[in-house]
Amino acid sequence: MPDDLDPTAKLPAHRPKKRPDAKARRRAILDAALEVFAEHGFTGARMEDVARRAGIAKGTLYLYFKDKTALFEGLVHDAADPILGKLERDFAGFEGSTLDFLKLLFQHIRTEAVASPRRHIIRLMLAEGERFPAIADFYYREVVARGLSLLRAINARALERGEISSDAALRYPQLIIAPVLIAAVWDGLFGRHETLDLEGMFAAHVELVLRGLGWREV
Amino acid sequence: MPDDLDPTAKLPAHRPKKRPDAKARRRAILDAALEVFAEHGFTGARMEDVARRAGIAKGTLYLYFKDKTALFEGLVHDAADPILGKLERDFAGFEGSTLDFLKLLFQHIRTEAVASPRRHIIRLMLAEGERFPAIADFYYREVVARGLSLLRAINARALERGEISSDAALRYPQLIIAPVLIAAVWDGLFGRHETLDLEGMFAAHVELVLRGLGWREV
Amino acid sequence: MPDDLDPTAKLPAHRPKKRPDAKARRRAILDAALEVFAEHGFTGARMEDVARRAGIAKGTLYLYFKDKTALFEGLVHDAADPILGKLERDFAGFEGSTLDFLKLLFQHIRTEAVASPRRHIIRLMLAEGERFPAIADFYYREVVARGLSLLRAINARALERGEISSDAALRYPQLIIAPVLIAAVWDGLFGRHETLDLEGMFAAHVELVLRGLGWREV
Amino acid sequence: MPDDLDPTAKLPAHRPKKRPDAKARRRAILDAALEVFAEHGFTGARMEDVARRAGIAKGTLYLYFKDKTALFEGLVHDAADPILGKLERDFAGFEGSTLDFLKLLFQHIRTEAVASPRRHIIRLMLAEGERFPAIADFYYREVVARGLSLLRAINARALERGEISSDAALRYPQLIIAPVLIAAVWDGLFGRHETLDLEGMFAAHVELVLRGLGWREV
DNA sequence: AATGAATGAGTTTTCATTCAT
DNA sequence: CATGAATGAAAACTCATTCAT
Numbered sequence: 013m014p015d016d017l018d019p020t021a022k023l024p025a026h027r028p029k030k031r032p033d034a035k036a037r038r039r040a041i042l043d044a045a046l047e048v049f050a051e052h053g054f055t056g057a058r059m060e061d062v063a064r065r066a067g068i069a070k071g072t073l074y075l076y077f078k079d080k081t082a083l084f085e086g087l088v089h090d091a092a093d094p095i096l097g098k099l100e101r102d103f104a105g106f107e108g109s110t111l112d113f114l115k116l117l118f119q120h121i122r123t124e125a126v127a128s129p130r131r132h133i134i135r136l137m138l139a140e141g142e143r144f145p146a147i148a149d150f151y152y153r154e155v156v157a158r159g160l161s162l163l164r165a166i167n168a169r170a171l172e173r174g175e176i177s178s179d180a181a182l183r184y185p186q187l188i189i190a191p192v193l194i195a196a197v198w199d200g201l202f203g204r205h206e207t208l209d210l211e212g213m214f215a216a217h218v219e220l221v222l223r224g225l226g227w228r229e230v
Numbered sequence: 231m232p233d234d235l236d237p238t239a240k241l242p243a244h245r246p247k248k249r250p251d252a253k254a255r256r257r258a259i260l261d262a263a264l265e266v267f268a269e270h271g272f273t274g275a276r277m278e279d280v281a282r283r284a285g286i287a288k289g290t291l292y293l294y295f296k297d298k299t300a301l302f303e304g305l306v307h308d309a310a311d312p313i314l315g316k317l318e319r320d321f322a323g324f325e326g327s328t329l330d331f332l333k334l335l336f337q338h339i340r341t342e343a344v345a346s347p348r349r350h351i352i353r354l355m356l357a358e359g360e361r362f363p364a365i366a367d368f369y370y371r372e373v374v375a376r377g378l379s380l381l382r383a384i385n386a387r388a389l390e391r392g393e394i395s396s397d398a399a400l401r402y403p404q405l406i407i408a409p410v411l412i413a414a415v416w417d418g419l420f421g422r423h424e425t426l427d428l429e430g431m432f433a434a435h436v437e438l439v440l441r442g443l444g445w446r447e448v
Numbered sequence: 449m450p451d452d453l454d455p456t457a458k459l460p461a462h463r464p465k466k467r468p469d470a471k472a473r474r475r476a477i478l479d480a481a482l483e484v485f486a487e488h489g490f491t492g493a494r495m496e497d498v499a500r501r502a503g504i505a506k507g508t509l510y511l512y513f514k515d516k517t518a519l520f521e522g523l524v525h526d527a528a529d530p531i532l533g534k535l536e537r538d539f540a541g542f543e544g545s546t547l548d549f550l551k552l553l554f555q556h557i558r559t560e561a562v563a564s565p566r567r568h569i570i571r572l573m574l575a576e577g578e579r580f581p582a583i584a585d586f587y588y589r590e591v592v593a594r595g596l597s598l599l600r601a602i603n604a605r606a607l608e609r610g611e612i613s614s615d616a617a618l619r620y621p622q623l624i625i626a627p628v629l630i631a632a633v634w635d636g637l638f639g640r641h642e643t644l645d646l647e648g649m650f651a652a653h654v655e656l657v658l659r660g661l662g663w664r665e666v
Numbered sequence: 667m668p669d670d671l672d673p674t675a676k677l678p679a680h681r682p683k684k685r686p687d688a689k690a691r692r693r694a695i696l697d698a699a700l701e702v703f704a705e706h707g708f709t710g711a712r713m714e715d716v717a718r719r720a721g722i723a724k725g726t727l728y729l730y731f732k733d734k735t736a737l738f739e740g741l742v743h744d745a746a747d748p749i750l751g752k753l754e755r756d757f758a759g760f761e762g763s764t765l766d767f768l769k770l771l772f773q774h775i776r777t778e779a780v781a782s783p784r785r786h787i788i789r790l791m792l793a794e795g796e797r798f799p800a801i802a803d804f805y806y807r808e809v810v811a812r813g814l815s816l817l818r819a820i821n822a823r824a825l826e827r828g829e830i831s832s833d834a835a836l837r838y839p840q841l842i843i844a845p846v847l848i849a850a851v852w853d854g855l856f857g858r859h860e861t862l863d864l865e866g867m868f869a870a871h872v873e874l875v876l877r878g879l880g881w882r883e884v
Numbered sequence: 885a886a887t888g889a890a891t892g893a894g895t896t897t898t899c900a901t902t903c904a905t
Numbered sequence: 906c907a908t909g910a911a912t913g914a915a916a917a918c919t920c921a922t923t924c925a926t
Contacts, residue, residue: 633796
């Protein structure tokens with residue numbers, strides 16, 4: 013075939029060469045942005061750094077996100093979705109005890125959120141959310157409200173089943189989730205001084221909470 | 231602004247006049263800085279705004295703090311001390327039950343930290359701590375480590391006295407303090423959508439925790 | 449957009465299909481460019497806007513004009529020709545009085561230049577001419593010099609015929625054309641505050657000028 | 667005097683040394699801005715160039731004018747005032763003939779506006795005014811309306827005195843001023859090709875206009 | 885020929901910090 | 906000590922132009 017002999021000739025049709033594909037590029041930008049925002053906070057992050065880390069030119073960034081704020085929003089949007097969906101589905105079809113489900117819940121949270129780069133999203137929300145009402149609203153709707161609903165549902169079913177006797181977690185589901193915030197920020201802030209065994213802490217938490225709610229094997 | 235003009239102040243007949251009082255001015259600067267940093271974060275805060283709010287000229291700021299970072303450090307330093315000192319002293323001389331002390335503890339935290347402008351210090355640590363290791367270190371030493379020690383001491387004494395049977399809070403005192411994080415950020419982030427009754431939540435938390443730890447009236 | 453799809457067009461049975469017609473496309477670009485340059489000036493005009501208004505892609509622009517400057521030059525070139533050609537021909541064959549010709553002249557200028565989108569060309573020359581010597585030169589050659597020649601010719605013939613007695617307009621034909629400048633910019637600048645009746649002004653001008661030149665019916 | 671012997675001592679009170687004085691600095695900025703805007707138009711002008719030419723730092727510019735637009739406005743504001751004041755006062759107290767006053771008028775305009783750097787203000791208004799309604803409004807109020815009023819007053823008095831018989835200039839005072847626009851832009855645009863004797867043109871204009879208005883020595 | 889995604893130089897504007905008064 | 910005008914480095918964002926498809 014003559015094509016093969018001419019180095020300037022177009023590559024065979026299916027070459028995977030150049031053409032990073034908008035979807036993949038968007039991902040690359042968001043991954044880069046997460047790193048940079050996590051390292052420097054919103055105001056401290058430099059768009060040029062995001063671009064460089066995504067392997068693109070500064071101007072290209074603005075083809076995908078209209079400005080720095082939109083980039084931050086995109087970050088939260090894209091990260092929020094997958095976290096809860098699985099848990100909600102799991103809970104709906106779960107046959108075992110509430111103890112077992114809580115163990116599953118915290119294991120999932122630990123591996124998928126708290127011990128992944130996603131933990132920075134949580135930190136960014138805590139840190140900067142107050143200055144980005146639109147993002148806080150979105151986060152409330154997509155993550156917080158759904159998360160609290162799930163926790164309430166867990167608690168309600170446990171009460172129904174007679175597994176527990178207290179409705180404290182129905183009234184304040186925030187108490188169940190609180191250690192997750194600690195887990196998300198501890199290492200970055202104080203890991204140098206004292207490590208925190210997330211697995212151990214969550215296990216102790218589940219026990220403490222269930223016993224505190226009046227746990228009784230059914 | 232010059233407090234020596236206050237006619238109600240008790241001053242020796244005629245003092246040298248004018249004495250802006252370095253101590254008071256430092257306070258004014260730190261108060262202003264807390265507001266501004268809380269509103270805009272470290273990078274977003276403008277020194278000029280801090281100066282204006284403190285009622286002084288921009289240049290004067292630099293007579294009290296060598297630069298922006300030093301100002302931030304001063305902020306955390308000054309806010310950290312008073313919160314824990316009282317609690318430590320209270321605990322040392324406390325005669326009542328652990329239940330009563332925990333109630334006291336969370337009430338103090340609520341009024342002095344979580345529902346005061348100081349709550350922003352917590353948020354600032356979350357936001358900027360990773361970028362200011364020196365401040366994070368200081369905060370760990372002066373607040374976190376001391377706080378966790380106190381919580382461990384509480385738990386140890388309760389075990390000793392036979393009030394509780396679990397050492398979970400000795401191993402993970404973070405579990406006791408976790409809801410404070412939620413409390414510090416909730417209103418600013420999600421208050422628009424759902425209010426959170428801090429007093430109620432902390433009460434439920436104390437009950438939940440103690441019962442979870444095997445509480446038994448002694 | 450593809451004019452060969454127009455069913456009313458008279459075309460030989462089946463032509464090769466698709467033929468966006470470079471000539472028409474060039475026109476579309478120039479029309480779009482006039483709008484955009486008029487609105488934002490040379491530096492302020494965005495090539496993308498020109499492309500969008502011309503209904504083509506940004507890159508296509510560069511197939512027709514090598515760069516922004518060439519586009520501006522093309523604009524002035526194409527707009528300059530038709531204005532004067534007709535007047536020169538009219539004058540050559542004009543049988544009536546100088547009064548009548550001047551009336552004709554200003555009517556033509558009014559409808560074809562001053563009250564048409566072309567008036568922006570004049571404004572653009574004023575605005576950018578000093579920065580684009582090549583365009584100013586072209587404009588001088590194709591419009592200004594020809595225009596002044598025509599005015600001098602008019603004046604010379606009127607003197608010859610004994611219609612007027614002064615050679616002022618021979619020496620300073622700019623005086624004849626000056627109100628056109630005012631007419632071209634007035635509405636855009638001050639139309640909000642005071643309208644200017646162009647027809648009336650030009651009529652008054654012709655009268656004033658002729659009388660000033662010593663007009664006498666022949 | 668001891669001061670004289672210590673080189674570090676403050677200089678004698680009246681030293682003209684350092685301290686450019688806000689008023690003078692504002693002037694320097696506006697002078698620089700006029701040059702730069704004249705050379706490059708509004709959009710094409712670079713703030714850095716203005717600063718450099720004014721002999722100050724880029725940031726200092728923004729202490730005097732909040733942004734580029736404000737700088738342009740300042741330019742027009744400051745240049746507009748002095749042009750007309752003198753003429754209005756001169757006219758009020760003028761005893762001679764209208765012919766003499768018009769000669770005076772155009773001489774003043776020529777030396778003070780058209781043959782001075784201020785001519786660029788006129789060009790900038792013609793060129794960019796349409797994009798700066800606020801400035802165009804100001805210019806209309808402070809220059810155009812006042813100028814047209816003056817021209818009308820001149821014409822009215824001449825009619826009253828029986829010096830002229832036409833009210834054309836009362837209805838269209840723009841006709842009187844039109845050559846000034848040509849004069850303001852000619853040299854920059856076409857000076858290379860053809861010089862324009864402003865003094866001669868204005869003299870011819872005054873004659874032409876007065877004769878055109880029915881001039882008759884009184 | 886036509887497209888439009890990508891580039892990166894270039895521009896405005898901000899703000900921590902200094903320093904002459 | 907106090908001031909605030911001046912500085913200039915730094916950052917967000919734009920847009921003419923190119924070039925792979």
